[in-house]
Amino acid sequence: MVKVAVIGASGYTGAELARLIQLHPQFELTHLYVSAGSVDKGKPLAQLYPNLIGTVDLPLLPLDEMALAQLGNQTDAVCLALDHLISAELAPKLLALGLVVFDLSGGHRFADASVYSNFYGFEHPAPELLTTAAYGLAEWQAERISAANLIAVAGCYPTASLSALKPLKQAGLISDGSRPVINAVSGVTGAGRKATINNSFCQVSLTPYGVLGHRHQPEIELQLDHEVVFTPHLGAFKRGILATITVQVPNGTTAADIDAAYSCYNDSSVVQLLPTGQWPKIDDVANTPNCLLSWKLDAERGVLVVVSAIDNLLKGAASQALQCMNIRFAVESGL
Amino acid sequence: MVKVAVIGASGYTGAELARLIQLHPQFELTHLYVSAGSVDKGKPLAQLYPNLIGTVDLPLLPLDEMALAQLGNQTDAVCLALDHLISAELAPKLLALGLVVFDLSGGHRFADASVYSNFYGFEHPAPELLTTAAYGLAEWQAERISAANLIAVAGCYPTASLSALKPLKQAGLISDGSRPVINAVSGVTGAGRKATINNSFCQVSLTPYGVLGHRHQPEIELQLDHEVVFTPHLGAFKRGILATITVQVPNGTTAADIDAAYSCYNDSSVVQLLPTGQWPKIDDVANTPNCLLSWKLDAERGVLVVVSAIDNLLKGAASQALQCMNIRFAVESGL
Amino acid sequence: MVKVAVIGASGYTGAELARLIQLHPQFELTHLYVSAGSVDKGKPLAQLYPNLIGTVDLPLLPLDEMALAQLGNQTDAVCLALDHLISAELAPKLLALGLVVFDLSGGHRFADASVYSNFYGFEHPAPELLTTAAYGLAEWQAERISAANLIAVAGCYPTASLSALKPLKQAGLISDGSRPVINAVSGVTGAGRKATINNSFCQVSLTPYGVLGHRHQPEIELQLDHEVVFTPHLGAFKRGILATITVQVPNGTTAADIDAAYSCYNDSSVVQLLPTGQWPKIDDVANTPNCLLSWKLDAERGVLVVVSAIDNLLKGAASQALQCMNIRFAVESGL
Amino acid sequence: MVKVAVIGASGYTGAELARLIQLHPQFELTHLYVSAGSVDKGKPLAQLYPNLIGTVDLPLLPLDEMALAQLGNQTDAVCLALDHLISAELAPKLLALGLVVFDLSGGHRFADASVYSNFYGFEHPAPELLTTAAYGLAEWQAERISAANLIAVAGCYPTASLSALKPLKQAGLISDGSRPVINAVSGVTGAGRKATINNSFCQVSLTPYGVLGHRHQPEIELQLDHEVVFTPHLGAFKRGILATITVQVPNGTTAADIDAAYSCYNDSSVVQLLPTGQWPKIDDVANTPNCLLSWKLDAERGVLVVVSAIDNLLKGAASQALQCMNIRFAVESGL
Structure with a gap:
């Protein structure tokens, strides 16, 4: 049994981590921590999340x-x-204590520390660590994850976007000079468990935010090695991300080419292609570790639309962290 | 034209008041005020409520x-x-300035100042005013409203409850010694426009609150002159209240008796009885000034169920205030 | 391994049954059936429920x-x-084939066949079976369930209601001659997977239905051996039932009496009492097999309010069926 | 007073038309019609839409x-x-009877009858009328509307899209050879008032549909005179459309250029530009006749994102029809 603690366990992602680790046959959940000044310290986690009573x-x-x-x-x-x-x-x-660290924040996703001052609003306190971190997009970085002690679990929007785009990029199916347009809608858990006027029930209603300046745009571009236009939205639902991605493909691209590109997921139990003509819904992935993909090609115009859906708290955070833990500790899935 | 100002205009009720007064052909909206320390001071109201752009x-x-x-x-x-x-x-x-005051808070709804220390958590600063206030339940207090300079507009839950129960009480159709059971569900606007963890989008889900201790129970009992059991709930919707009320009626009560009791609303354009067998939905009253009622009697057991629905921000607050203003200033409805 | 088939697997409850049986370590899901004329025959279940892809x-x-x-x-x-x-x-x-039958419909919940003509609209085709069926409310009927070949799994509203009321009845805490008032709100999955105008997205909004005539009232009264007033409502959410129950208790009843009554659940991992002052929310039970209870007593008036929450598709149907299967086949929980 | 009848009044759009015409000071609502075989014939409209009781x-x-x-x-x-x-x-x-016809369907929006066989699935029964119809996008076709007897009121998605794109096209701000990417999400009322499994409450969850083949794509392209990629989505809300539009602008385009392009709406009370940095939400336009626009430019990359929001039943249907009626009959707005 691999022993695991969760720090920041009172948030939505933390609670999902606690649940998944607890239910995993090869992991033992040892401790749940919050910051020393948290109003929630001392409470059972299940008091904040009564759905965890008995778990x-x-x-x-x-x-x-x-x-x-x-x-x-x-x-x-x-x-x-x-x-x-x-x-x-x-x-x-934590690394100095000999622990393996799975960081679900964006704190170690960029080798280039300047991204932190430009997009995150702070000078990175330990830039020397950045090049040692593995990027935790499980299907694409298994080798690095298996050898790292610091895993920067991928962001939620980047997971939805990269799962759809990396197979295309790898197959040369994104036209040079074109920028895929990613429109994504996230449930409100993506904003974390806190009281703000923007996240209060009566204020939430489908709307874009972070237009042409969201910090997930450089994360996607770095991992894809291609420019994109990324526009996130907040939707009036609790969990899930749906990303609709419009791609200019090279002249002559066929449906068979797209099929071949996505065959990289043939053995994945997590990333799944839906049958042609069936599109993912948010509720198809909510409370699951899956990423569902579907696409349609207008071969005449060279336009491809790919749609990707994940649960932002699971494949976009907690269950992806467990995929990374499975890889790092070489254990069976248990998801 | 009667000139009217709104104080506390940045909240959900204040914004509805502003809209209704603006659209009323015989009222002139003169000023919108917020507290001197509000973060919203100086902003156009329509910046907070873009649905009011152009209005x-x-x-x-x-x-x-x-x-x-x-x-x-x-x-x-x-x-x-x-x-x-x-x-x-x-x-x-405000009264000292010669103004007519329509108070939508609970600050003047009780002649007995002890209710404020027991249920509202403060000593009333001007108890001598309490007996001068008219209770602003428009269909039932027109005479007092027309003569008062201080009108305590009825609370949202009391409006839904009393509109259903007062005709029965007046007709002697609530069994002595029995307590009507009022179960009511309110939309989240009822909690006001503010950031709290309880009202954050992801925390809201149908649940009771204030069980056997909500401050609207004494308001209902005072105005009905009958004990009740009142259990409010928060529902995952923005506006509206649905109250389901179970009443023990005297032996021998017939459907014709109930019909006769509710005939008091025959001339009302606001309180409306639905056809037998049709029950109000929250969305039937959202964004309307109406109170919809429907009922069914089990004559054998002497059990009557009455259902009442209002928009908590309109008949439960702003449009009822306008009804009171219409009465006080003797103008046409304009709702 | 106990082999289990599901008949009617295309509905919401059927899909949950399939998932739970599949994941149970001691049950083997053998077949999924739909009626011979179903438009869904031949489709993989996961095509209708993409959240089951991979499960x-x-x-x-x-x-x-x-x-x-x-x-x-x-x-x-x-x-x-x-x-x-x-x-x-x-x-x-099915019984003639030697199978153990877990019926999640209301088809075998009443020993008295006349209930079917009065409340269900049909003459029961096999009334002689009715007295052989065990009522599948797992916490209360384990002995009968363990010996029966026909288990009539309890209805969703009755499960929520009886879990709250049976301990009180057993302890003599429901005043003679009084009728507990049960107001319950169900998510729309309770109406099944079908296209009707009433269940279309834009028509759904909190409203009562089946007032003073719902078929779950006799089921509750039969199992409780006490008259009640039961008013169901449809709420604008997908899954879950919240029942708010107002009970007249005998003079002198204390909080300790109520505590003692509910101590019957001390060893249950499914029915759980929340800490005093914390009330269940629908989302606390959605996607869980739990029944959460909480209560408050007004000792002076002799009024008790108990609130009960379940997932209508789980404790109200599929997971309760698995509890019954666990009992019948004497296997570990596996929920 | 201009006398107006509504045919097809039982649907969501029909009910909004009835309400708006009734409230308009210069229009008289004379009749509401449904098809001769409708199950709703003979019912008061307010029985289907209780929010219209009293209106x-x-x-x-x-x-x-x-x-x-x-x-x-x-x-x-x-x-x-x-x-x-x-x-x-x-x-x-109807035209033969001398009536002015405002068609809110897509039946007269294309001069080229072949669009009907290609995108609508039928041969147009009166192709000779098509060239006589004015396209009812009120801000852009006032002259033709004022002179026509057949007005093809613009579609909901085209209204949201064209209101954002036509000013850019007119100003030469859409790069030649580029295709604006329109991602739009509509509330479920857009699918009409009918019982289908796809629109049943429990099936609705954010998802795309009609990808690379929706009939509104040719409508947008015809009116814009520019190719686009249009991907519609169904969202879990009742009314409203939010369109997020990504445009490649010519090299050197500045924010001042965009401002100048949208100055065409300076005198419009319906199409409104939000302050920079404020983005429209669905609920900002629900129940209003407005179209709210906001944009941001990445001048370095030449990427412009414009967001447009309307109520699909109002500016996307009924209130736009009233704008057209105001123009055609030269009356004051009354919206």
Whole structure:
């Protein structure tokens, strides 16, 4: 049994991590931590998430200096479900304790530290670590993940986008000089568990945000090695991301070419192609670890539309972290 | 034209008041005020509520001492869409300026000041005013409303409940010693426009609250002169209240008796009985000033179920305030 | 391994049954059947429910005479997720094949066949079977369930209602002559997977239905041995039932009495009491097999409010069927 | 007073038309018709739409041959809220009676009859009328509308799309050879009032449909005179369309150029530009006649994102029809 702790367990992603680790036959959930000043410290996680009653019995412990010091003796791995900067500050300490760190924030997704000052609003506190981190997009980075002690689990929008686009890029099916247009809609859990006027029930209604400036655009472009136009939206639902992606393909591209490109997922139990003509719905992926893909080609115009759907808290965060943990510790899936 | 200002215009009720007054052919909307410290001061109301673009052009002004002092010269009436205590503190000053005050808070709904310490958590700052206020349930208090300078517009749950129960009480159709059971579900606008974890999108899901202790229970009992059991719920929708009310009726009560009791609404354009067998839905009243009622009697058991639906922001607040203003200033409906 | 087939697998309950049986370590899902004339015959279940991709691979087979004849050799038990009358017609044939039948319809919940003509609109085709069926409310009928070959799995509303009321009745805490008032709201999956104008997206909005005449009222009264007033509602959400129950308790009843009554669930992993002051939300039980209860007593007035929440497709149908199967075949929970 | 009848009044658009005409000070709503075989014939419209109680009192009359023959004496104009083919068959008869016809279907939006066989699935029954129809996009076709007797009110998606794109096209701000990418999400009322499994409450969840083949793509391209990629989606909400449009602009395009292009709407009370950085939400336009626009330019890459929001039943149908009627009969707005 691999022992795992979750830091930042009171948030939506943290609670999903706790549930998945608890149910995994080869992982043992050892501790749940929140920041030392959290109003939730001391509460059972299931008090915040009554759906976990009978599944997860652990309390939310405050992560003070003493708790942090003991982590090295208590566990093998930690999952960080924290803000970007806090994760970036915490990771070096955890690695120094000999722990394997799965960071679900964006704190270690870029080798180039300047991205943090440009898109995240802070100077990275440990830039020397950035080149050691594996990017945790499980289907595409297994080799690096298996050898790393710091895994930067992929972002939710990048997971939905890259799962659709990387097979095309790899097969040379994105026209040079064209920019795929990614329109994506996320459920409100994507904004985290906190009280803001924008996320209050009566204010939520389908709308774009972060237009032409969202921090997931450079993450997608870096991993795809291709420019894109990425426009995220907030939708009035709790969980899930649907990304509709319009791609200019090279002249002469056929449906068979697209089929061949996506055959890379033939052995995946997580990324699945729907039958032609069936499109994914948000609720088809909510509460599942799957990424569902479907596409249609207008061969005459050279236009391809690919649609990708994931649960932002699962394939977009917690279950992808477990995929990475499965790879890193060479255990059976258990998802 | 009767000149009217709204104080507390940045909230959901305030915005509806502004819209209704603006559209009313015999009222002139003169000013919109927010508290002097509001983050929204100076903004056009339509920036907060883009659905009002093209309808309401006024900005949200800070209600400082100077603005308050000038109100007497600028307007005839004010609507207060504020917290209970703030309304109770403000009303005496406004009345002293010669204004007619329509208070949409609970600050003046009880002649007995002890209700404020017991259910509202504060000592009433102007208890001497309480007996001068008319209770603003328009269909039932027209005479008092027409003569009052301080109108305590009825609460949202009490409006839904009393519209259903008062005709029965008046007709002697509530069994002595029995307590009608009122189960009501409100949309989230009922909690006001603010950021709280409980009202954040992902936390909202049908649930009861304030069980056996909500402050609307004494308001209903006072106005009905009968004990009730009132259980409010929060529902995952934006606006509307549906109240399902179970009443023990006296032996021998017939459907004709119930019909006769509700004939009091025959001339009302606001309170409407649905045809037998058709039950109101929340969306039948959302964005309307109506109260829809429907009922069914089990004559054998002496059990009557009455269902009442209103828009909590309209008949439960803003449009009822306009009904009261119509009565007070003796103008045509204009709703 | 106990072999189990599902008949009526294309509906919402059938799909949940298929998923739960598939994931249960001691059950083997052998076949999924739909009626011989179904438009869905031949399709993989996961085509209708893409969330099951990767979990359930079986197709929907037509249940013609030949398939029916072979069932006795192929499986040990069948779950019926069908209309009431079809279940009542099919059960004798399945029992004659030596199968254990778990009927999730209302077709075998009443020993008295006259209930079918009065509330279900048909003459029961096999009234002699009715007294042999065990009522499948797992926490309360384990002994009968363990010995029966025909288990009438409890209805969704009755499960929510009886789980809250039976402990009170057993403890003598429902005043003689009083009728508990049950107001319950169900998600739209409760109406089944079919196209009707009432269940079309734009028509759904919180509303009561079946007032003073729903077929679940006699089911509750029979199992509780006490009269009740039951008013169901349709809510604008997909799954879950929240029942708010108002009970007149005998003079002198204390909170300790209520606590003692509910101590019957102390060892249950399924029925759980929330801490005092925390009320269940629909989303706390959605996608879980749990029944969450919470209550508050007004000792002075002798009024008790109990709130009960379940997932209508799980504890209200599929997971309760699995609880019954666990009992009947004496296997570990596996929920 | 201009007399107006609505044919097809039982649908969502028909009911909105009835409400708007009734409330318009210069229009008189004379009759509401449904097809002679409708199950709703004889019912008051407000029975189907209880939100209209107190606003529209008229019944739904069957449109048989006799009723049709009398229409010429009873009214000045008719609005058709019917299927495409039925509208196309009915329009010549109504025009022959001397009526002005506002067709809200797609039955007269194309001069080229081949579009009907290619995209609508029928041969147009009166192709000679097609060139006489004015396209009812009110801000752009006032002159033709004012002179026509047959007005083909613009489609909902085309209205949202063209309101955003036509100013850019007119200003030469869409790069030659590039195709704007329109991703749009519509509420479920867009699918009409009918019972289908796809529109049943539990099946609805954000998903694309009609990918690379929706009939609104040729309508947009014809009116814009530019190729586009149009991908519609169904969203889990009742009313509204949000279109997110990504445009490649010519090198050197500046924000001032975009501002200048949209200055064409400076005098419009219906199409409104939001302040920079504020994006429209669906609920900002629901129940309003407005089209809200906002945009952001990445001048370096030459990428412009424009977002457009309308209520599909109002600016996308009924209130746009009223705009056209205002123009045609030269009356004040009254919206």
